[in-house]
Amino acid sequence: MTGEQIMFYLLGGGAVLASAAMLLPPMGRSPIHSAISLIVSFFFLAGLYALLSAHMLSVLQIIVYAGAVMVLFTFVIMLLNLNADELQESRITPGRIAAGILALFVFGKLATAIQLTTAGAQSVDLSDPGFANFGSVPEVGRMMYTTFLVPFELVSVLLLVAAVGAVVLAKRSMKYVDRPLPPPAGYEHPAPSDDEGGHDAHAHGGGH
Amino acid sequence: MLHDLALITPQLILLIAALFTLVADPFLPIDASRKFWGLFGAGMSALAVVACAVLWKYGPFEMHTPAFSYHLSASGHALFFTALVSMCAMITHMSSPEYLVEQKSHYGEYYALLHFATFGMAVMVSAESLLTLFIGLEIMSMSIYVLVAFKRTSQASVEAGLKYFVMGSVASAFLLYGIAFLFGLSGGTSFIEIQRALLAPKPGQDLWLGLAVVLTGGAFLFKVAAVPLHMWTPDVYEGAPTPITGFMSSAVKASAFGSFLKFLYAGLSGPAMASLHLPLGQVLGLFAVLTMTVGNILALTQRSIKRMLAYSAVAHAGYLLLGTIATIDDPTLGAPFLAPTGAVPFYLVGYALASLAGFAALSSLGKNGEELTTEGHLAGLSKRHPIAALALTVSVLSLAGVPPTLGFFGKLQILRDVLAVENGKYLPHVIILVLNSVVSAYYYLKIPVAMYMRPDSKANRQYVREPSLTWAMALPALALLALGIMPGRAMSWASRSEQAIRAGTESANVAHSYAVVKGGGSAKPVAAVALEKPVAAAPVR
Amino acid sequence: MTSIPLGHILLLAALLFGIGLAGVLTRRNILVMLMSVEVMMNAVNLTLVGFSRYNGWTEGHVLAFFIIAVAAAEAAVGLAMVLAVFRLKQTTYVDELRLLKR
Numbered sequence: 001m002t003g004e005q006i007m008f009y010l011l012g013g014g015a016v017l018a019s020a021a022m023l024l025p026p027m028g029r030s031p032i033h034s035a036i037s038l039i040v041s042f043f044f045l046a047g048l049y050a051l052l053s054a055h056m057l058s059v060l061q062i063i064v065y066a067g068a069v070m071v072l073f074t075f076v077i078m079l080l081n082l083n084a085d086e087l088q089e090s091r092i093t094p095g096r097i098a099a100g101i102l103a104l105f106v107f108g109k110l111a112t113a114i115q116l117t118t119a120g121a122q123s124v125d126l127s128d129p130g131f132a133n134f135g136s137v138p139e140v141g142r143m144m145y146t147t148f149l150v151p152f153e154l155v156s157v158l159l160l161v162a163a164v165g166a167v168v169l170a171k172r173s174m175k176y177v178d179r180p181l182p183p184p185a186g187y188e189h190p191a192p193s194d195d196e197g198g199h200d201a202h203a204h205g206g207g208h
Numbered sequence: 209m210l211h212d213l214a215l216i217t218p219q220l221i222l223l224i225a226a227l228f229t230l231v232a233d234p235f236l237p238i239d240a241s242r243k244f245w246g247l248f249g250a251g252m253s254a255l256a257v258v259a260c261a262v263l264w265k266y267g268p269f270e271m272h273t274p275a276f277s278y279h280l281s282a283s284g285h286a287l288f289f290t291a292l293v294s295m296c297a298m299i300t301h302m303s304s305p306e307y308l309v310e311q312k313s314h315y316g317e318y319y320a321l322l323h324f325a326t327f328g329m330a331v332m333v334s335a336e337s338l339l340t341l342f343i344g345l346e347i348m349s350m351s352i353y354v355l356v357a358f359k360r361t362s363q364a365s366v367e368a369g370l371k372y373f374v375m376g377s378v379a380s381a382f383l384l385y386g387i388a389f390l391f392g393l394s395g396g397t398s399f400i401e402i403q404r405a406l407l408a409p410k411p412g413q414d415l416w417l418g419l420a421v422v423l424t425g426g427a428f429l430f431k432v433a434a435v436p437l438h439m440w441t442p443d444v445y446e447g448a449p450t451p452i453t454g455f456m457s458s459a460v461k462a463s464a465f466g467s468f469l470k471f472l473y474a475g476l477s478g479p480a481m482a483s484l485h486l487p488l489g490q491v492l493g494l495f496a497v498l499t500m501t502v503g504n505i506l507a508l509t510q511r512s513i514k515r516m517l518a519y520s521a522v523a524h525a526g527y528l529l530l531g532t533i534a535t536i537d538d539p540t541l542g543a544p545f546l547a548p549t550g551a552v553p554f555y556l557v558g559y560a561l562a563s564l565a566g567f568a569a570l571s572s573l574g575k576n577g578e579e580l581t582t583e584g585h586l587a588g589l590s591k592r593h594p595i596a597a598l599a600l601t602v603s604v605l606s607l608a609g610v611p612p613t614l615g616f617f618g619k620l621q622i623l624r625d626v627l628a629v630e631n632g633k634y635l636p637h638v639i640i641l642v643l644n645s646v647v648s649a650y651y652y653l654k655i656p657v658a659m660y661m662r663p664d665s666k667a668n669r670q671y672v673r674e675p676s677l678t679w680a681m682a683l684p685a686l687a688l689l690a691l692g693i694m695p696g697r698a699m700s701w702a703s704r705s706e707q708a709i710r711a712g713t714e715s716a717n718v719a720h721s722y723a724v725v726k727g728g729g730s731a732k733p734v735a736a737v738a739l740e741k742p743v744a745a746a747p748v749r
Numbered sequence: 750m751t752s753i754p755l756g757h758i759l760l761l762a763a764l765l766f767g768i769g770l771a772g773v774l775t776r777r778n779i780l781v782m783l784m785s786v787e788v789m790m791n792a793v794n795l796t797l798v799g800f801s802r803y804n805g806w807t808e809g810h811v812l813a814f815f816i817i818a819v820a821a822a823e824a825a826v827g828l829a830m831v832l833a834v835f836r837l838k839q840t841t842y843v844d845e846l847r848l849l850k851r
Contacts, residue, residue, distance in 0.1 A: 002752045004751060004753060005752050008753045008758075012761045016761070016764055016768065019769070020768055022772065022784060022785075022788070023768065023772045023776060023781070023785070028776075031778055031780045031781055034780070034781050035780075038784050038788070041788070041791075042791070045791055045794075048795065048798075049794075049795075049798055052753075052758070052799065052801075052802040054798045054801065054810050056814075057798060057810050057814065057817075060817055061817070064821055065817065068821060069821050072825065072828055073784065073824065073828065076831060077780060080831075080835055080841065096774075099771070099774030099775045100774065102774060103767050103768075103771035103775075104771070106766075106767060106770060107763055107764060107770075110419070110767070111764075113416070113418075113419050114760055115756055115760070116415055117416055118754070118755045118756035118759060121754070121755040121756070123751045123803040123804075124804060124805040126805070135801070140807055140811060140814070143807055143808065144811050144814065147277045147811075148279075148339070148808075148811050148815075149276065149277070150276040150277070150279040151279060151339050151340055151815055152815075154331060154344065154347065155343055157324070157347055158347050158350065159821070159822050160324075161321070161347055161350045161354075162350055162821075162823075162825045162826050164230065164320060164324075164354075165321065165350055165351065165353070165354035165829065166825045166826055166828070167829075168315070168321070168354055168358070168829075169360070169829035170829035170832040339812060342819075346819050346822070353826060353830070357830060357833060366837055369833075370779065370831070370834050373830050374779070377783075377786045377823050378773055378786060378789070380819070381786055381790055384790065384793045384816060385789075385793050385796070387793075387812075388796040388800070389796070391797060391812060392796070392800040395806050396808060397808075397812065
């Protein structure tokens with residue numbers, strides 16, 4: 001076994017263990033521990049990417065996933081301040097067993113297909129001068145801004161949509177100004193339910 | 209570059225509309241915002257339709273040339289579906305303002321998100337690569353998730369949004385995994401690259417391809433609400449704001465089917481696919497039969513009209529899946545195609561118009577944060593709001609496939625095409641479809657019966673009658689009747705849209721011999737070939 | 750050349766995908782379900798990186814970059830959705846939600 005292989009199995013095993021720990025007790029019992037296991041798993045994956053010569057991706061994995069996405073997750077978990085009572089998962093149910101079997105089945109199918117199709121696959125030689133820049137920032141960046149310019153621009157729209165959507169959904173009080181008409185005769189207003197804050201300076205729910 | 213930008217004018221119009229709404233909304237006084245954004249949105253969507261029409265008629269460009277390094281194109285297929293979803297957006301914009309004000313959820317972001325969703329759909333149906341298709345799909349889905357949950361104080365709405373979101377992101381992950389396998393086969397994600405890779409088979413390719421088709425197909429089946437993956441439909445359709453339900457059942461379904469057709473046609477054709485022995489037609493047929501039967505049976509038992517129409521949407525997904533077979537029957541996949549009659553796009557026009565009219569009419573029922581959309585609430589509607597009653601009646605007649613409406617011709621076209629496949633190989637499926645239509649007539653006709661025959665009740669007197677909302681239900685209903693009387697034009701548009709993919713696919717196969725490599729730099733030979741083929745194949749413009 | 754077999758990279762990715770899927774299907778906490786979806790997305794990225802490494806395609810890295818961006822967007826919207834539900838129901842468990850139970 002070469003050093004490369006040993007590293008691969010170590011990192012891969014780590015990623016699998018950390019992801020599994022996210023779901024299983026004792027770590028998986030509370031969301032915050034799950035999140036931490038997931039961060040660990042992302043670090044292992046970043047190591048795997050580096051091992052597979054995806055240098056830029058490896059850095060992105062740490063910056064974006066471990067640095068931004070998971071911070072968001074932990075932030076929300078802390079914000080919700082889930083108490084111990086809510087952290088109890090209920091017990092094993094037939095539905096869950098069925099779901100687990102389904103996931104296993106999907107994995108089994110994938111594994112068989114992969115074994116059958118990748119036997120004897122030969123990789124390219126990255127020491128070839130043609131691959132000198134493989135996976136480097138300039139190479140990936142060049143491709144991103146030339147061949148993949150359109151998807152790149154589209155992803156910026158996607159991120160904008162996500163930002164707008166998140167603001168719309170999560171804003172605490174979008175003060176709603178009701179239509180200034182009297183209710184029809186015989187109609188009772190439902191209990192006012194909209195904005196608990198009520199003293200939002202912005203009368204209208206723009207993204208401030 | 210400008211040349212290329214002109215090809216995506218409709219998309220650009222939608223994007224500009226979205227950005228303008230987002231930026232300008234905080235500066236508008238509330239009353240003006242309530243009046244203005246619906247009209248503005250409808251106007252911009254209509255402008256996008258016009259842009260599609262201009263490109264369709266005068267497109268000086270090679271109609272099948274992928275622009276932007278094989279990421280987008282303005283093929284007839286893309287234009288047809290972009291126009292269709294923009295038209296759906298137009299009606300939705302018109303039906304939204306009053307509903308939102310009554311439900312106390314009128315915020316400007318709604319219109320921006322609606323534009324974004326339409327933009328995402330337009331990108332999705334014009335995509336020439338799986339990556340662009342996926343990103344378009346995500347833009348659409350993200351906007352729709354938020355729009356479903358837009359009534360933030362309504363538990364049903366927010367939970368529906370969450371449910372749709374969780375299931376949708378799992379579907380996205382499956383789609384991505386499938387795309388990853390197709391990438392592993394071909395080294396690219398554009399349909400042309402995938403096709404080219406399929407022309408030069410690799411060992412073990414069959415299994416890869418099968419896997420990729422199953423994974424991606426599953427995601428598409430989720431989006432169109434086909435049966436094992438339809439569980440989200442009733443809850444989401446019921447919880448969402450009614451205009452959004454109409455938008456989902458028309459535009460989301462249309463764009464999902466549009467890109468699915470394109471993916472099957474343009475991406476997965478070729479000798480390799482034909483030799484795959486994946487009984488794609490039979491698998492789709494099984495799903496189609498299951499979907500229509502389960503959808504119709506469950507629809508029979510519903511009291512809430514929104515829920516009933518949700519199950520009817522599931523059933524219609526089944527009819528459409530059956531229509532898909534007609535265009536991509538398995539042994540001929542890759543080998544000579546059947547004559548593209550455009551059954552699916554044509555059916556989608558009728559279905560989208562009917563859904564829009566129906567849900568616009570339902571949007572007018574209910575006031576002050578209440579929705580009055582059970583069967584009992586419809587009693588005597590013909591006296592209170594005759595236009596809504598009439599629009600809803602036309603809508604359900606079209607959904608049921610009753611002759612003078614467009615829905616009848618859509619179903620007829622699907623039946624005819626499916627029967628034409630290999631001398632009635634799918635005859636049992638067709639019989640099941642007919643039986644299903646008969647069953648569905650029962651629950652559809654309950655609605656007009658309630659509206660016209662049952663006495664009005666005092667409790668039901670809450671409804672909205674505003675000009676824009678009235679037009680929003682009247683226009684699609686009128687279109688259903690007008691196109692039902694003269695279906696020829698719409699039929700020729702639809703068949704041309706399918707011909708466009710076919711021509712693009714053939715030109716890609718020819719282009720193979722030119723040994724075009726990846727990237728935009730050497731796209732010329734393909735363009736040259738693409739120019740000749742489709743012009744020969746194109747019908748009268 | 751690399752001494753890591755392609756099959757093993759893909760198997761590892763498939764295993765991660767399966768773990769993520771199992772998480773979505775079996776866990777009932779929405780936050781953990783969202784995390785599981787992230788694991789599935791990562792499995793896809795690993796698949797892409799593996800294919801790229803074996804064939805020398807930088808495109809795979811760009812695709813993976815886009816998937817990271819999409820995953821980030823999904824996380825933002827998903828967490829906002831969780832907040833919106835939590836505000837109404839004070840829970841992050843799907844069992845306690847009316848609709849998701851069915």
